[in-house]
Amino acid sequence: MQARYSFFSLARNALGYHENWPEAWRSPEPRGSYDVVVVGGGGHGLATAYYLAKEHGITNVAVIERGWLGGGNTGRNTTIVRSNYLWDESAALYEHALKLWEGLSQDLNYNVMFSQRGVLNLAHNQHDLRELQRRIRSNRLNGIDSEFLDAAGVKAFCPVIDLRSDGRYPVLGASLQRRGGTARHDAVAWGYARAADARGVHIVQNCPVTGFRISNGRIQGVETAKGYIEAKKVAVVTAGHSSVMANMAGFRLPVHSVPLQALVSEPVKPVIDCVVMSGAVHAYVSQSDKGELVIGAGVDKYVGYGQRGSLPVTEETLAAVCELFPLFRRMRMLRQWGGIVDVCPDASPIISKTPVQGLYFNCGWGTGGFKATPGSGWVFADTIANDNPHPLAAPYTLERFTTGYLIDEHGAAAVAH
Amino acid sequence: MLLIDCPHCGPRAELEFSYGHEAHIERPKDPDALSDSDWAAYLFLRENPKGVILERWVHSHGCRRWFNVARDTVSYEILAVYPMGAEPPKLEQARYV
Ligand SMILES: Cc1cc2nc3c(=O)[nH]c(=O)nc-3n(C[C@H](O)[C@H](O)[C@H](O)COP(=O)(O)OP(=O)(O)OC[C@H]3O[C@@H](n4cnc5c(N)ncnc54)[C@H](O)[C@@H]3O)c2cc1C
Numbered sequence A: 001m002q003a004r005y006s007f008f009s010l011a012r013n014a015l016g017y018h019e020n021w022p023e024a025w026r027s028p029e030p031r032g033s034y035d036v037v038v039v040g041g042g043g044h045g046l047a048t049a050y051y052l053a054k055e056h057g058i059t060n061v062a063v064i065e066r067g068w069l070g071g072g073n074t075g076r077n078t079t080i081v082r083s084n085y086l087w088d089e090s091a092a093l094y095e096h097a098l099k100l101w102e103g104l105s106q107d108l109n110y111n112v113m114f115s116q117r118g119v120l121n122l123a124h125n126q127h128d129l130r131e132l133q134r135r136i137r138s139n140r141l142n143g144i145d146s147e148f149l150d151a152a153g154v155k156a157f158c159p160v161i162d163l164r165s166d167g168r169y170p171v172l173g174a175s176l177q178r179r180g181g182t183a184r185h186d187a188v189a190w191g192y193a194r195a196a197d198a199r200g201v202h203i204v205q206n207c208p209v210t211g212f213r214i215s216n217g218r219i220q221g222v223e224t225a226k227g228y229i230e231a232k233k234v235a236v237v238t239a240g241h242s243s244v245m246a247n248m249a250g251f252r253l254p255v256h257s258v259p260l261q262a263l264v265s266e267p268v269k270p271v272i273d274c275v276v277m278s279g280a281v282h283a284y285v286s287q288s289d290k291g292e293l294v295i296g297a298g299v300d301k302y303v304g305y306g307q308r309g310s311l312p313v314t315e316e317t318l319a320a321v322c323e324l325f326p327l328f329r330r331m332r333m334l335r336q337w338g339g340i341v342d343v344c345p346d347a348s349p350i351i352s353k354t355p356v357q358g359l360y361f362n363c364g365w366g367t368g369g370f371k372a373t374p375g376s377g378w379v380f381a382d383t384i385a386n387d388n389p390h391p392l393a394a395p396y397t398l399e400r401f402t403t404g405y406l407i408d409e410h411g412a413a414a415v416a417h
Numbered sequence B: 001m002l003l004i005d006c007p008h009c010g011p012r013a014e015l016e017f018s019y020g021h022e023a024h025i026e027r028p029k030d031p032d033a034l035s036d037s038d039w040a041a042y043l044f045l046r047e048n049p050k051g052v053i054l055e056r057w058v059h060s061h062g063c064r065r066w067f068n069v070a071r072d073t074v075s076y077e078i079l080a081v082y083p084m085g086a087e088p089p090k091l092e093q094a095r096y097v
């Protein structure tokens, strides 16, 4: 049994100079066989394992991660959480996730530092403004909190934005989702890992999956760096590497993989207490609790698996940030990095059974899947447990590319997070 | 930043080029005869390789001509530049997981 984290355990451990905290999860050698093997120890994979155990009583589960937990996009993203997507299918999925976020720290007994500080999406021209109004109305019809702010309202909500009329990117208005905000990305991976481990799930790190064994169209198990592991079901949640995994299983996916970049600045005193996003100029800014500005940039235009990102993209984003927030011009950037995102043609994810029986894929979240982590794990676990798509996941199967029932979220997602 | 060797203008910065995604995808000759899943494959399914990709580029801010490139998507090394319509060159594949 794990010790619960609480004020009292904090106080008790303070007396021992914090030297006696138990490990948050075990690191067992993998068994020879499991009911479900989850490939990929990012937030989505760990959440899937947690809900398999908690909601479906399936605890003979292993999460196999190539590197370290959250070392993929989960630990590289700018952590914006919101649910103000355009279409009904997306609204339902992302709002389900947002509701889970609201109780997540309690549910996991782990502080994921979910901070509902409000998310602004800026409009810079008449077209932006009309699209924004349309999205706000569609959000409200779906019961999602979404408000319109005019330019003066934006200035009042976020005073550091430059609203002088001679700016290069005039701000005509914005949508505001007050329930949106940010969370601590690593804590989400660690919290799910710890809670899944407590229910019996095996967490195996530093162990790439290198192949699948398939016979008669059915999955038998996975080849890994630690040997062959038999599995009744295999759930692949490898984000940027989804095509690589699909190719191992003998089929192709409708995604392409590109680096998406982010940067953080030197830490400064609190200056911006909400999240500001501008899809048009590819700039997203919030401030971490440490005081760093967290800045999200765009994707490279060409396929790549290098976790860096191209310099012109960095330059374009920083130029836009300097225009929108002139007072950030003299700030220095401390770190820059990239994560490999797998982008679908309609900017919506794939949560699906595959041509191989017992093999499930959850991918294609592209530039914006962190916000969906709890909801994605929830519906994917249900899909795996019942071998049938959860109602919220049903629109997101691979079949939509054949039927043409695409869920075009380029407006709400695009490169936006 | 890639340095791309345009066959007509010589080496230029990535910024001068636009991307045309995967090369050698042929438009179906008889669209009426195609099944829905063949259409889906033509429109959407891609190799997206971790390794050598064959892709199209156009020198938008230069000669505005199209050409093919073979590039390693991990090292970003450009392994070959060859004309549209030509067969891809035989290349050593690095193996990545
Ligand atoms: C810079 C950046 C900013 C972003 N900003 C936002 C944002 O503000 N809001 C938002 O909602 N989303 C954002 N995203 C997107 C978000 O990060 C992802 O959609 C989400 O984190 C995906 O989670 P995941 O668990 O599916 O993938 P990951 O966290 O990438 O996990 C996949 C895991 O699979 C592992 N893996 C791969 N191959 C193998 C193998 N062969 N064997 C075993 N394991 C393997 C990887 O090592 C990795 O740990 C951003 C992404 C980036 C890169």
Ligand SMILES: [Zn+2]
Pocket: B006, B007, B008, B009, B010, B059, B062, B063, B064, B065
């Ligand atoms: Zn040229």
